[in-house]
Amino acid sequence: xxxxxxxxxxxxxxxxxxxxxxxxxxxxxxxxxxxxxxxxxxxxxxxxxxxxxxxxxxxxxxxxxxxxxxxxxxxxxxxxxxxxxxxxxxxxxxxxxxxxxxxxxxxxxxxxxxxxxxxxxxxxxxxxxxxxxxxxxxxxxxxxxxxxxxxxxxxxxxxxxxxxxxxxxxxxxxxxxxxxxxxxxxxxxxxxxxxxxxxxxxxxxxxxxxxxxxxxxxxxxxxxxxxxxxxxxxxxxxxxxxxxxxxxxxxxxxxxxxxxxxxxxxxxxxxxxxxxxxxxxxxxxxxxxxxxxxxxxxxxxxxxxxxxxxxxxxxxxxxxxxxxxxxxxxxxxxxxxxxxxxxxxxxxxxxxxxxxxxxxxxxxxxxxxxxxxxxxxxxxxxxxxxxxxxxxxxxxxxxxxxxxxxxxxxxxxxxxxxxxxxxxxxxxxxxxxxxxxxxxxxxxxxxxxxxxxxxxxxxxxxxxxxxxxxxxxxxxxxxxxx
Amino acid sequence: xxxxxxxxxxxxxxxxxxxxxxxxxxxxxxxxxxxxxxxxxxxxxxxxxxxxxxxxxxxxxxxxxxxxxxxxxxxxxxxxxxxxxxxxxxxxxxxxxxxxxxxxxxxxxxxxxxxxxxxxxxxxxxxxxxxxxxxxxxxxxxxxxxxxxxxxxxxxxxxxxxxxxxxxxxxxxxxxxxxxxxxxxxxxxxxxxxxxxxxxxxxxxxxxxxxxxxxxxxxxxxxxxxxxxxxxxxxxxxxxxxxxxxxxxx
Numbered sequence: 001x002x003x004x005x006x007x008x009x010x011x012x013x014x015x016x017x018x019x020x021x022x023x024x025x026x027x028x029x030x031x032x033x034x035x036x037x038x039x040x041x042x043x044x045x046x047x048x049x050x051x052x053x054x055x056x057x058x059x060x061x062x063x064x065x066x067x068x069x070x071x072x073x074x075x076x077x078x079x080x081x082x083x084x085x086x087x088x089x090x091x092x093x094x095x096x097x098x099x100x101x102x103x104x105x106x107x108x109x110x111x112x113x114x115x116x117x118x119x120x121x122x123x124x125x126x127x128x129x130x131x132x133x134x135x136x137x138x139x140x141x142x143x144x145x146x147x148x149x150x151x152x153x154x155x156x157x158x159x160x161x162x163x164x165x166x167x168x169x170x171x172x173x174x175x176x177x178x179x180x181x182x183x184x185x186x187x188x189x190x191x192x193x194x195x196x197x198x199x200x201x202x203x204x205x206x207x208x209x210x211x212x213x214x215x216x217x218x219x220x221x222x223x224x225x226x227x228x229x230x231x232x233x234x235x236x237x238x239x240x241x242x243x244x245x246x247x248x249x250x251x252x253x254x255x256x257x258x259x260x261x262x263x264x265x266x267x268x269x270x271x272x273x274x275x276x277x278x279x280x281x282x283x284x285x286x287x288x289x290x291x292x293x294x295x296x297x298x299x300x301x302x303x304x305x306x307x308x309x310x311x312x313x314x315x316x317x318x319x320x321x322x323x324x325x326x327x328x329x330x331x332x333x334x335x336x337x338x339x340x341x342x343x344x345x346x347x348x349x350x351x352x353x354x355x356x357x358x359x360x361x362x363x364x365x366x367x368x369x370x371x372x373x374x375x376x377x378x379x380x381x382x383x384x385x386x387x388x389x390x391x392x393x394x395x396x397x398x399x400x401x402x403x404x405x406x407x408x409x410x411x412x413x414x415x416x417x418x419x420x421x422x423x424x425x426x427x428x429x430x431x432x433x434x435x436x437x438x439x440x441x442x443x444x445x446x447x448x449x450x451x452x453x454x455x456x457x458x459x460x461x462x463x464x465x466x467x468x469x470x471x472x473x474x475x476x477x478x479x480x481x482x
Numbered sequence: 483x484x485x486x487x488x489x490x491x492x493x494x495x496x497x498x499x500x501x502x503x504x505x506x507x508x509x510x511x512x513x514x515x516x517x518x519x520x521x522x523x524x525x526x527x528x529x530x531x532x533x534x535x536x537x538x539x540x541x542x543x544x545x546x547x548x549x550x551x552x553x554x555x556x557x558x559x560x561x562x563x564x565x566x567x568x569x570x571x572x573x574x575x576x577x578x579x580x581x582x583x584x585x586x587x588x589x590x591x592x593x594x595x596x597x598x599x600x601x602x603x604x605x606x607x608x609x610x611x612x613x614x615x616x617x618x619x620x621x622x623x624x625x626x627x628x629x630x631x632x633x634x635x636x637x638x639x640x641x642x643x644x645x646x647x648x649x650x651x652x653x654x655x656x657x658x659x660x661x662x663x664x665x666x667x668x669x670x671x672x673x674x675x676x677x678x679x680x681x682x683x684x685x686x687x688x689x690x691x692x693x694x695x696x697x698x699x700x701x702x703x704x705x706x707x708x709x710x711x712x713x714x715x716x717x718x719x720x721x722x723x724x725x726x727x728x729x730x731x732x
Contacts, residue, residue, distance in 0.1 A: 052497075068662065094659075097647070176506065236643050263684065307519050356634055429539060430573075431575045431576075431577065433535075433537050433538070433559060433575075434571060434574060434575035434577075436558065436559040436560040436563070437535050437536075437559050437560070437563055437568070437573075437579065438560075438563060438572075438585075438589040438592070438593070438646070439560050439564050439592030439593035439646075440560055440565040440588070440589070440592055441558075442558070442560070444560075444592075445560075448577060448580050448588075449577055449580070450584070451579065451580070452577050452578055452579025452580035452625065452626075453579055454579070455578075456577030456579065480686050
């Protein structure tokens with residue numbers, strides 16, 4: 001199955017106390033021995049930035065953009081909002097900014113180094129590829145190690161490459177759009193990504209082409225204290241459509257890793273981009289990601305965003321509704337367990353008339369976890385007849401856990417129709433008793449309630465993911481009843 | 483050896499938050515029998531139902547509840563369900579996002595075994611039960627009790643009763659809030675599930691109307707946590723005509 005990485009193996013939970021403390025019950029928490037071919041020393045400097053660019057034989061405009069971004073990163077203070085306490089704990093000098101484990105990106109799994117191939121097999125990626133995907137890219141540390149796309153799509157002119165190959169083979173397209181949606185000065189972590197980016201996906205879908213089956217990217221961090229900075233750019237030309245799915249896991253270590261991606265989507269007139277994420281990082285990973293799309297006339301952008309893992313996630317998928325009649329949807333779920341803070345939400349800017357948007361956010365906190373919804377919707381004075389709908393629901397499973405909501409709406413046009421609903425609920429004893437009286441244990445009953453709560457999200461996922469997500473949540477509920 | 487009674491409650495005292503509610507209940511239901519408990523609000527009817535099913539909020543201080551001779555009191559609610567106890571709730575809880583069809587399949591699988599929840603056999607019995615209760619197909623894709631009308635909730639409880647085929651069905655005010663047609667449908671469901679089987683039922687109600695359609699073997703009157711009278715169907719008629727006051731005076 002595609003999301004095998006979400007399941008846990010009891011084999012990891014032997015008598016070795018140390019191992020159990022490190023790995024806990026996170027299934028994807030194993031790691032391979034590190035066999036790097038190139039590994040940078042810890043820490044970041046302009047030299048490191050230039051060296052990454054040099055290693056990749058990049059055009060000079062990219063090198064200069066990286067350096068500019070690096071300078072902005074250094075000057076820019078840490079955000080003064082979100083979980084500032086955890087943010088201040090990040091030690092940028094104890095992170096490895098570039099690590100290559102394989103000499104090249106292969107088109108055949110057989111050519112991928114054994115231990116890396118084994119890892120992706122354990123995560124179920126090759127199997128999923130055969131069954132239901134149009135293309136796959138698999139990134140290990142800083143570089144894509146495997147990449148393929150179905151031939152018929154290639155014949156129709158669909159470009160699906162890792163970002164480095166995209167820059168090498170299509171420099172003009174990349175130059176035109178890179179940083180056009182997320183400028184390098186956007187925020188501290190977007191600047192960091194722009195300075196040291198490596199890997200990620202580059203996709204171009206030609207006019208009128210519909211990619212029926214999803215393409216998937218899988219991101220795996222293996223090394224300790226690793227920084228992963230993939231960069232993704234998706235351009236859907238007029239009247240085309242694509243569904244991109246990404247998954248991610250990492251080993252459980254007692255020291256922290258940093259994942260800081262930038263994703264830019266360009267939906268040209270009449271196109272449709274759906275971007276689905278199941279984020280299941282181990283609980284030592286900081287996940288600080290900037291995701292944004294621009295929707296032109298009558299285009300549609302959907303972010304389907306599931307945050308299950310990580311130590312701290314700060315992520316607010318955004319859509320700029322630039323063209324008249326464009327539409328945005330952000331559907332997200334967040335699960336915060338012990339020691340986790342999911343600070344997630346959405347941003348939508350209505351710049352043009354007759355644009356519509358919908359935000360649905362669902363968060364569950366348990367065992368002292370904290371879930372925050374942070375959202376912003378704006379309507380510009382020139383944008384007439386916009387419709388926006390925001391729903392955020394939180395479910396709190398115990399007294400130790402926390403949920404906050406920070407919704408902002410700035411509506412500068414009186415013709416806008418705005419709806420906003422928010423709810424916070426707890427699982428009641430009567431609800432559990434009702435399900436238990438039908439033969440379901442307390443844990444099974446809780447999993448039914450939780451999966452039901454997430455259902456508006458899971459029904460948007462391809463079936464394979466929905467099943468795996470439900471199983472994952474059922475496992476998360478194990479041992480949660482005191 | 484004589485067969486053990488289906489349900490035997492003896493000397494049951496129970497309450498909630500240190501407040502005693504049941505003050506010594508004795509009750510015996512044989513296989514194939516339907517009994518009714520009548521009583522006014524606050525007499526302990528719902529507590530009796532909850533204690534039999536094993537609601538964790540209720541504390542049993544004394545007494546015994548035996549199903550076919552085996553004690554239920556140490557078992558959790560879900561274990562009792564698997565032993566064959568069913569409760570039709572007065573206020574069924576909603577579970578948004580959990581589809582009725584999925585839920586029924588999972589419940590049948592938990593209680594009666596995986597094989598019973600598979601394939602054509604399950605589909606046929608589901609279809610038949612839904613038709614007999616006038617429940618449309620579209621019901622299956624709705625969420626459990628979410629946005630259901632009062633009548634739909636009660637029909638759904640009886641649908642579960644028919645599919646789960648318990649040994650002992652406890653129906654807590656299943657007739658309340660139903661019109662005459664609804665009561666008749668529910669009563670037919672109960673009759674179909676219990677009559678002519680080894681199972682039994684305990685119907686808890688305010689009113690005698692449902693009893694006209696079910697014809698219980700025995701009626702018990704609960705007052706202030708005790709059974710103060712037991713008798714045949716004629717007792718229901720008497721309560722209907724004279725209320726509960728005369729029992730106090732006795």
